[in-house]
Amino acid sequence: MSPDPLAILAQPAPLVAPALIGWTLTHHTPDGVVTVELTETEAYAGETDPASHAWRGQTARNAVMFGPAGRLYVYLSHGLHFCANVVTGTEGDASAVLLRAGRVVEGVDLAQHRRGEHVALRSLARGPGNLGQSLALTTQHSGAHLLDGGSLVLAPPARPPAAVSSGPRVGVSRAHDWPWRYWLTGDPTVSAYRRSKLASASLSR
DNA sequence: GTCGGGATCAACT
DNA sequence: GTTGATCCCGACG
Numbered sequence: 001m002s003p004d005p006l007a008i009l010a011q012p013a014p015l016v017a018p019a020l021i022g023w024t025l026t027h028h029t030p031d032g033v034v035t036v037e038l039t040e041t042e043a044y045a046g047e048t049d050p051a052s053h054a055w056r057g058q059t060a061r062n063a064v065m066f067g068p069a070g071r072l073y074v075y076l077s078h079g080l081h082f083c084a085n086v087v088t089g090t091e092g093d094a095s096a097v098l099l100r101a102g103r104v105v106e107g108v109d110l111a112q113h114r115r116g117e118h119v120a121l122r123s124l125a126r127g128p129g130n131l132g133q134s135l136a137l138t139t140q141h142s143g144a145h146l147l148d149g150g151s152l153v154l155a156p157p158a159r160p161p162a163a164v165s166s167g168p169r170v171g172v173s174r175a176h177d178w179p180w181r182y183w184l185t186g187d188p189t190v191s192a193y194r195r196s197k198l199a200s201a202s203l204s205r
Numbered sequence: 206g207t208c209g210g211g212a213t214c215a216a217c218t
Numbered sequence: 219g220t221t222g223a224t225c226c227c228g229a230c231g
Contacts, residue, residue, distance in 0.1 A: 042212075051212070053227095061227065079225020081213050098212055129213055171212055 005156055006147055009069040009088050013043035013095035016088040018182040020097055022161035024105065025084075027135045028151040034107035034135055036125050037157075038099060039187045042169055043180035044085070046094035051172040054094035064143045065094040072152060074132070074142040081129025082137050086146065086154065100170075100181070101126050103189045104134060111135075122188045 008019055018041070026035040044052040046065065053062045053075065064073045065087055073085040073096055089095040102125040104111045111124050111134040125131040132138075146154035163185035169176050170191075183190040 044212075053212080056228080059228070075212080076226060078211065078213050078223090079227095080223090083212065085212085100212085127214070169212080173211075 005154070006070050008156075009086065009147075010090060011088065012093075013045055013088045013097050014180055016086070017041040017043035017097045017180060018164050018166065020086065020099075021164050021182055021184050022157040024155050024157065025099070025102070025135065025146075026106070026153045026155070027137065028153075029136055031136075032107055032110045034111050035105050036102035036131060036135060037105045038102045040099075040101035040181070040183040040190045042098040042100050042182070044096050044098060046089070046096075049095075049178075050174040051169065051176070052094070052096075054096075058094070062094065065096050067091060067143075070145060070147045070154075072137075072141055072144045072146055074137050074139050076139055077129065082132035082139065083128040084132050084135070084137050084141075098128060099131055100128050101183070101189050101191060102131050102134075103187070126189050126191055 009016055020038055020041050023038050024035050026033060046052055046054045049055060054065050058066050061075060064071055067087060068091045069088050071087045073087055074082055077083050084099045085096040087096050104124045112119060114133055114136060115124055125134045144150060144152050146152055161184050164182055165185045166179050166182050168179055169181045
């Protein structure tokens with residue numbers, strides 16, 4: 001039998017992130033249902049992680065990350081893009097896993113309508129902001145339980161993915177060299193590796 | 206009350 | 219491969 005999903009999520013983020021590859025996230029809305037199979041994740045450790053929102057302690061926005069595992073943390077990036085995280089670890093430990101990309105496996109028409117009619121199938125949920133838009137996630141969903149049988153459901157796959165790769169994190173200005181980014185090897189929905197601007201700047205020195 | 210940074214995306218060369 | 223757009227949140231005085 002497959003183990004209790006909550007037991008998996010209660011581990012530290014760097015262990016949960018690779019384990020989440022291949023899981024599905026489903027969002028039931030009045031419009032219909034969209035399901036995304038996760039193909040790319042990224043771990044954030046919390047207070048010990050300079051790149052985490054929780055680095056400087058608890059605030060009103062990131063309070064969800066300090067709570068128990070199995071809940072959703074959504075934040076607004078650059079004033080435009082909604083990015084979704086799964087809260088991991090134990091209560092009081094502000095670790096979380098960022099959902100960077102996925103493949104839409106259910107509700108393609110609805111997701112395509114949300115993203116724009118001429119968006120390629122494989123690009124529907126490529127990138128954290130695009131994934132959030134395909135699932136119609138906003139900050140009002142932050143704190144929602146994912147294992148509660150609510151409108152948002154996170155579920156393990158029938159069988160583990162074939163191969164998972166790991167590498168440096170993307171788009172963060174600090175601690176980018178921690179290999180805490182994981183993706184389904186060879187999957188077209190995974191974005192190409194882009195070193196952060198600050199990282200490439202320090203590299204050229 | 207003000208300032209500066211940021212876990213991004215899309216378009217253009 | 220590279221550059222610009224664009225809004226919110228948190229820190230500090």
